Amino acid sequence: MNTETQTASDFEFFILLAKLRSLSGAARALDLSPPAATKRLGVIEQRLGVRLVNRTTRSVSLTPEGETYLRYASQIVGQVREMEEAISGARRxxxxxxxxxxxxxxxxxxxxxxxxxxxxxxxxxxxxxxxxxxxxxxxxxxxxxxxxxxxxxxxxxxxxxxxxNRRFLCASPKYLEKYGTPERVEDLAQHRCIIHRQNDDAYGVWRYIVNDHIEAIKVKGALSSNDGDIVLRWALEGHGILIRSEWDLAKYVQSGRLHLVLPNTVLPSAxxxxxxxxxxxxxxxxxxxxxxxxxxFQAPFTPVETGVETRERKKRSPRK
CATH class of the missing domain: 3.40.190.10 (Periplasmic binding protein-like II)
Incomplete structure (x- = not known):
């Protein structure tokens, strides 16, 4: 392998090492043994006469010289790839x-x-x-x-x-017949709500938008899960009110299996x-x-209609 080819290969090795922050991870990705990866890094550092990474038993971190090496290596490799794609991309x-x-x-x-x-x-x-x-x-x-x-x-x-992908409050007709339909956002605190636990979101806190400001309400209910399909199924079975995205809701709203609750309430989109x-x-x-x-994903579903859209269409429709 000539010097230029070896240098280009070293660039790609070091970029991968910087991404993974692990010599063993870089070794696995390149199908090398861990000692071979360590030796390769040592050869690069010896050639440059500087230490490029600080090593611990678990990970590596870049020294200031390593950050500089990474920046130039990334630019060079990126430019080479752009050049290759510009030359050959049109024909393959x-x-x-x-x-x-x-x-x-x-x-x-x-x-x-x-x-x-x-x-x-x-x-x-x-x-x-x-x-x-x-x-x-x-x-x-x-x-x-x-x-x-x-x-x-x-x-x-x-x-x-x-x-x-808008988000809406929804519930099954069965639930709304039994417990009534909320008329204001504040009414949600008195209803049975199904809570979808996601990452680090505060438990049982639902957010909505009023005049471009985020407001919040604390809700409660007997059922919660971190799985979206599970909470949707519970809503369909009449267990409570749920926040769900248009992607999941559209077909159920159109079939009547779920009804929108407070449809003019604006929720943060998904x-x-x-x-x-x-x-x-x-x-x-x-x-x-x-x-x-x-x-x-162009028009993957028929958009959910709220009362606002329906009224606007009627206003625009010519009278017969």
Whole structure:
């Protein structure tokens, strides 16, 4: 291997090491033995005459010289990849490794089938798809992207919106017949509410928007779960009032199995985003997958109608 090729290979090795913060993790990713990875780092440091990382038994952290090396290495590798894609991208399909993360339930039921479709369309792309119940650190986890509902979790990330997705209060007709329909947000405190526990959200605190300000109300109920499918099933069975996104609700509202509660109350939305690191240039395969996702989520459901939309349409309709 000539000097230029070895240097380029060292750049990619060090970028991976910096992402994973682990020599053993970098060794596994590159199919090296841990001693071989340690030796490789030592050779780079010896050539430069400086220490690039501080090592502990569990992880590594970059020295100031390591941060400088990483910055230049990332720029050079990114520019080389851009150059290669600019030259060859027009005549070949995307190829290489693509690492994607998504939420557990949504990833399994909705994203995994799309990964299957994408893999058939782009057989030269190797996809590693992981689902987790909590958000991941894209940079430390060496993921190309994560698919998540809600706001940007990290200032180091950029995002593209895949789908707008409002959230509503809802309940089954059976529940509303038995316990009545709330007329004001404050009435929710007296109702049986089904609580979906998510990450570190305060338990039983529901937020809503009034004049661009976030307000909160404490609710209670006999049932709670961290699984969205479970709480939706409980709402369908008449156990209480639930907050759920349009993605989950639309078909049940249209069939009459669930009714909107306080439909004009505005809740924080749960728009679907794909997040990716600002620190590296997107590859052709990552751009292809994001474009593919967005095309598949064009109007994925018939929007839920509230009384506001219906009244507005009647106003605009010409009188006969």
């Amino acid at each position: 399909d995307p190829q290489g490794l693509l690492r994607i993360n998504a939420t557990l339930g949504f990833g399994r039921t909705s994203i995994a089938p799309l990964v299957s479709e994408f893999a058939k369309r782009y057989p030269s792309v190797e996809v590693q798809f992981e689902v987790t119940d909590r958000p991941v650190d894209l940079i430390e986890g060496a993921f190309d992207m994560a698919i998540r509902f809600g706001e940007l979790p990290d200032s180091r990330l950029s995002a593209r919106r895949i789908m707008s 728009d679907l985003f794909v997040y990716y690191s600002r620190q590296k240039n997107q590859t052709a395969r990552a751009r292809a997958f994001i474009d593919f996702l967005i095309s598949r």
